[in-house]
Amino acid sequence: MVRTAINFLLGVAALCLSGTSWALTVFVCEPEWGALVKTLYPKADVFSATHHLQDPHHIEARPSLIARLRSADLAVCTGAGLELGWLPMLQARAGNPRVQDGQPGMFYAASVVTLINPFLGVATPFSGDVHREGNPHIQADPHRLLKVSAGLRDRLVQLRPQDAQEINAAYAKFQQRFSAAIVQWERRAQNLKGRWVVTQHASFDYLWAWLEMKPLADLEPRPGTAPTPGHLDQVRQRLAQRPASAIVIAQHHDRRPAEWLARQDAARNTPLIIIPATVASMSHDALMEWFDAVITALTDQVR
Numbered sequence: 001m002v003r004t005a006i007n008f009l010l011g012v013a014a015l016c017l018s019g020t021s022w023a024l025t026v027f028v029c030e031p032e033w034g035a036l037v038k039t040l041y042p043k044a045d046v047f048s049a050t051h052h053l054q055d056p057h058h059i060e061a062r063p064s065l066i067a068r069l070r071s072a073d074l075a076v077c078t079g080a081g082l083e084l085g086w087l088p089m090l091q092a093r094a095g096n097p098r099v100q101d102g103q104p105g106m107f108y109a110a111s112v113v114t115l116i117n118p119f120l121g122v123a124t125p126f127s128g129d130v131h132r133e134g135n136p137h138i139q140a141d142p143h144r145l146l147k148v149s150a151g152l153r154d155r156l157v158q159l160r161p162q163d164a165q166e167i168n169a170a171y172a173k174f175q176q177r178f179s180a181a182i183v184q185w186e187r188r189a190q191n192l193k194g195r196w197v198v199t200q201h202a203s204f205d206y207l208w209a210w211l212e213m214k215p216l217a218d219l220e221p222r223p224g225t226a227p228t229p230g231h232l233d234q235v236r237q238r239l240a241q242r243p244a245s246a247i248v249i250a251q252h253h254d255r256r257p258a259e260w261l262a263r264q265d266a267a268r269n270t271p272l273i274i275i276p277a278t279v280a281s282m283s284h285d286a287l288m289e290w291f292d293a294v295i296t297a298l299t300d301q302v303r
């Protein structure tokens with residue numbers, strides 16, 4: 001009798017756990033994917049491991065992050081090696097079978113788009129985050145973001161088939177709004193085409209490709225290798241030969257190398273533009289607001 005009652009209660013508990021009323025718990029490695037999840041599935045409970053002032057290559061695998069990943073139904077990360085320094089460790093320590101590689105609960109954004117600029121050299125422990133599989137900083141291309149949103153829509157529907165209709169409706173609305181916004185951003189950015197920029201860490205290579213701007217030099221000798229005096233001097237010489245329209249770095253970068261270069265180039269007064277590499281919040285309008293702010297910063301300040 002007691003055993004029957006226990007079995008009944010366990011059955012009820014299992015039904016509750018698999019039931020429709022439980023929010024989908026989502027762990028995102030970077031906030032842009034959190035904003036996308038909130039856009040496609042607002043009732044998801046989303047936690048981001050990093051924010052816009054952090055370098056997503058390098059964060060500490062803190063116990064609080066392990067606990068968050070342990071309870072996640074879905075993890076959404078960039079992949080392509082961006083989180084290589086910390087995500088595998090989190091996955092191993094969290095011991096959550098749902099978010100291991102290859103499971104429906106592990107979604108890598110980079111897996112649904114093509115990547116640019118793969119590292120073709122021989123990597124050593126001193127090579128930095130060379131982006132072996134290609135540049136993982138895909139969030140700065142709105143066209144790729146649309147592709148990621150389609151892949152993420154499919155994954156959310158797979159995990160929450162009972163909510164397929166609302167996820168598909170939110171996806172259609174986002175595609176329409178975001179596609180219309182892309183047309184506006186491209187129209188506003190017309191004058192940026194062909195402009196040369198000095199950049200840092202290849203963080204915005206997808207942005208330059210999208211807007212048809214040209215990276216003249218990178219403050220880092222290789223992505224993930226800190227700027228050295230020798231390399232900075234080479235960039236200075238390059239800049240002296242071919243003037244750039246701006247030096248553009250991300251908010252989470254060390255500003256000192258870019259500020260040094262701007263001082264060397266004081267006679268030309270090349271503007272130093274500092275923009276966030278991702279969204280500042282995970283609200284459903286965050287992606288639109290971020291691209292708006294980036295386009296505004298560039299169109300206002302690039303000469």
Ligand SMILES: [Zn+2]
Pocket residue numbers: 057129131136137201223
């Ligand atoms: Zn990188």
